[in-house]
Amino acid sequence: MLTPDRRSLLGYAAAGIAAAVTPRLFAQERATEALTSLTQGITPIGRAERADRLSRAQAMMQAQGIDALLIEPGASLIYYSGVRWWRSERLTAMVIPASGTPLIICPFFEKPSIDESLGIPAQVRVWQEHESPHALVAAFLTEKGLAKGRIGIEETVRYFAVDGLKAALPQARLTTDPVTRALRMRKTPAEIALMQTAADVTMAAYRWTYRQVKAGMTPADIGALMTAATTALGGKTEFNLVLLGEAAAYPHGSGKPQAVRAGEVVLMDCGCTVGDYQSDISRTFVYGATPTAQQRTVWNDVSQGQAIAFAAAKLGTPAGSVDDAVRAHYERRGYGPGYALPGLSHRTGHGIGMEGHEPVNLVHGETTKLDIGMCFSNEPGLYLPGTMGVRMEDCFHMTAQGPAWFSKPPVSIEEPIG
Numbered sequence: 554m555l556t557p558d559r560r561s562l563l564g565y566a567a568a569g570i571a572a573a574v575t576p577r578l579f580a581q582e583r584a585t586e587a588l589t590s591l592t593q594g595i596t597p598i599g600r601a602e603r604a605d606r607l608s609r610a611q612a613m614m615q616a617q618g619i620d621a622l623l624i625e626p627g628a629s630l631i632y633y634s635g636v637r638w639w640r641s642e643r644l645t646a647m648v649i650p651a652s653g654t655p656l657i658i659c660p661f662f663e664k665p666s667i668d669e670s671l672g673i674p675a676q677v678r679v680w681q682e683h684e685s686p687h688a689l690v691a692a693f694l695t696e697k698g699l700a701k702g703r704i705g706i707e708e709t710v711r712y713f714a715v716d717g718l719k720a721a722l723p724q725a726r727l728t729t730d731p732v733t734r735a736l737r738m739r740k741t742p743a744e745i746a747l748m749q750t751a752a753d754v755t756m757a758a759y760r761w762t763y764r765q766v767k768a769g770m771t772p773a774d775i776g777a778l779m780t781a782a783t784t785a786l787g788g789k790t791e792f793n794l795v796l797l798g799e800a801a802a803y804p805h806g807s808g809k810p811q812a813v814r815a816g817e818v819v820l821m822d823c824g825c826t827v828g829d830y831q832s833d834i835s836r837t838f839v840y841g842a843t844p845t846a847q848q849r850t851v852w853n854d855v856s857q858g859q860a861i862a863f864a865a866a867k868l869g870t871p872a873g874s875v876d877d878a879v880r881a882h883y884e885r886r887g888y889g890p891g892y893a894l895p896g897l898s899h900r901t902g903h904g905i906g907m908e909g910h911e912p913v914n915l916v917h918g919e920t921t922k923l924d925i926g927m928c929f930s931n932e933p934g935l936y937l938p939g940t941m942g943v944r945m946e947d948c949f950h951m952t953a954q955g956p957a958w959f960s961k962p963p964v965s966i967e968e969p970i971g
Contacts, residue, residue, distance in 0.1 A: 585785035592787030597828045603673050613732045614651040620702030622649040625710045628907040635672025644686040658689045687717035705730035739926035751832035752959035754788035770813045788825030796820040801942035815841035818941050831909050835946030838969035852966045855943045858933035859962050866956040873919035876901040879933045895937040902930040927951045
């Protein structure tokens, strides 16, 4: 899971000026100097890997009758081209034809910056401020004999880009992109290796941060510690969601003031990026006291839920069946029914890769069959409004032998990190 307010946490950690930060916390952050980077020597995605992606994409396009794909900046543009850019009213885009060299269009004054991260052979055409970027795309497709072609639109492309292309190339047949999602869902060994390193960084940061938690700390205090450790270990923090006590009953938290108190749960949901690939791991523990019977029961139920989800994740089975298996177990334990509270109020897991949340999800009704290379979070949390919540989250990837963990779940509430 991701926090909806991760930017504020990161800004806080970088500035170090929030009132909650004490000299003791600064000393603890400085202690991260003893941590050693885990990302030295990683192999980033290179030209050969991206060339293979384009080759596989074009083969799929030809098989499915797609003449070209339209991609905007974001994870999919990085995936295919290496180009790291943002979205604005000035259109930068990539067109992948079913055969031949791709095209990248961008504003004239942005070309030097685009060239810096371009990781594939591609045409780069520019448009001036008074010109239409859609006309550049239309001209390229017309030159390729695709003015009446079937053009796949990547699922995150904005409406104005689609509408502009439709106006510039009225005889083209615009359709959904069936290729990019299928490719990105199935990770290669190179992608799996980067995700494994990201998970290793997050787990090492958890182990360090867990020992630093003290009574009275706020979510921001703990998040700053986790960010400092993640940075020292070589990762880029993506999010640190920290929920304390009763706030843990709400999957994405509460705006009420929170502080660590003995005997209450601490729920942490954290992730980082290494080489463009993410981790997403959650841990729940009881601070400074022996767990109550209720805390122990709920923690053990979630642990069993994770194990059931992992066992249900078999090659060729629908992704939704994993969620169904967990929910059936929880209902037998008296939670629910279905997504009702108290119980598991959200899906069992989501896809993960270059983005923290990617298709497909482990959710009731999802018919996509599990396949080699697919990666998922496994987070069947239990939430008891007004009391507490417990979420453990570890990600796994599908192999020829079945699911394999990126991080292994903790074994007991007495050893809650793992």
